[in-house]
Amino acid sequence: MCQRLSKEAVINEKKVIFSAFSGRLYACSPKAIYEYMIQSPEFKDYTFVWAFTKPDQKQHLFHDSRTILVKFQSEAFFQHLSTARYWVFNFTTPPYFIKRDDQIFVQCWHGTPLKRIGMDIQVDGNAATKKEDIHKHYLEVGKICDYFLSPSKFATDRFISAFGLNVLHKEHVIIEQGYPRNASLFTGTEEKIKALRESFGIPEGKKVILYCPTFRDDQYQKGLGHTYQLGINLLRLKEKLPPDYFLLLRLHYLVSNKIDISQFKGFALDVSNYDDVNDLYLVSDMLVTDYSSVFFDFENLHRPIIFYMYDLADYKNKLRDFYLDLNELPGPIVEKERDLIDTILNIDQIAQGYEGNYQRCCERFNYLDDAEATQRVVKEFMK
Template identity: 35%
Template structure:
């Protein structure tokens, strides 16, 4: 019930405005009665859905760093019973305790937002945001009013946000109304491991996931379409794919890792096949899947930017490009940047079977130079910066 209510509030503008103004006003009054705690650091990833991504990488290094000895680390989750974390403690999102903790915290570390769709910040809080990807699809204030996605025209009170490139920082500064000088182009902490990949790492991840070592691995990772929902407002996706056909055409050489976006509740018309298609949508660590794979197929997902660090072939399969461009909007045409385009699956399979590896890598490297200017050392830079900032006062 709560999940459905949150979806309704998120996607119906009038209800969201009521929630936003009343909730923001209440919490901003409350903060004057809450004493800040200089040793409290609050972490939240994907709005409390997961224990992963850049906040997790920062956390795992932070608890081993003696500069942060004595700090109270708190993670916020939507389902607290589903997670266990080393050293720190856990609280539930969207509770009175959550908002009090957020108001007390000296530092917020997130890859999305802490405010739960509202507008507030603790009196002595340093807000560190890594975000969770580089934009292809339009975001924030760039989203048209006719889109199913929308956001309030407000200034995000972020003190520092990491980014992978000038392209990314320029867009986020505008669409989230964050001062441009508040961006640090150092890469994303979650991607440091991708820069350190080895043959041994790849084989280790294949074994961990349970893949046959004698096959090449295709990671198929489509993003969600917020305008495609079932009667319960759950996000669904129905790619025009028949994996039986894929198995006949490429099954002697390849296996498929199917990874749907975390917003997707159901994948329609697609069945996992034991030994060929592995549905890894619920697998907890996306980096493991990227490291285990030999190539990527996606559409409008920011995974392209991260995967380019691996220096492996990438294909775009944008079967619904015109519809997606109209309903969501894009910053550039991904079809001009990588191999593939608005193919049907027959053409895509031909492209895979006749892969010109050198041509594919040339495209990937050009893409990376353009959109991923910094990577490999973001976690250390983040920790050094956070420590310096929270020790200023």
């Protein structure tokens, strides 16, 4: 259907279609770009389309009559995909998303990569897809990109190789102006943070730990997708930490299985389905992650980061490997759960030993992130 629609449809020069994380969330740079455009007089006569897997659950987030919500990969979605002048997505598009030459695809991506992605993956640890198929898919996405957002020279070089932009002689499509997704980290007021903490039910005075593990390529069930085995014993964590700690659990968007932590009410809260991770950053006193790119964004807040890599050898040698020397990371690497608890309790003192790494990382990866990044990006791809 999308082939026929793409060839026959009339392009609406003032229509933009957005989607984030394959329709799962209202978030990331597509959200920041949309909210900038919806408030700008320059786009007052534009039509905006958002595609979600469950649009009925997102309807309450939208109040502007120019915005249309559709179900991701529905007939209405493909109709708008075929008539929109601009596509603004942050994920790898399926091969049946057929773009015409007079349409503009803005690839936002969803973070600075630590683990290798796309054509840079050299190991066969993915349970769902062969390395060669991953390479081919990323190259196909690279072929249809008209613009590709980047927050730094480091990220630019990774995206060029991972999506084959060098092979395609398309290095010029990069917009290296900072990430729109991070602009809200520079405008978070104390009032906003207080309101967010109240909305999450975080008691006043609690120290908030945000735990954001990524998915494992080898944890996959046919018909279900990527799953995740929680690499941390929440009961032990609750017993060992003082009562003034509170845990927010944020699983990767590709993880399909829900982990039930209802028994830890008052200590832990699953926020995996919460749309905007920036709100979670703002309310958190520290970040615990593993191989996720979230730490690059969190660095903008200059708060402590712990890398809990309990399966480091397997992940490095069998699954992904990394773009960085892990000795450059802006926080301690912990491989044992007992050491994780000690590190959390003493993070303020331990973090002092990583101040140099932290500063160097901010200067290398986040030097373009600020409150104006969205405006700069939109001006680039709309000109």
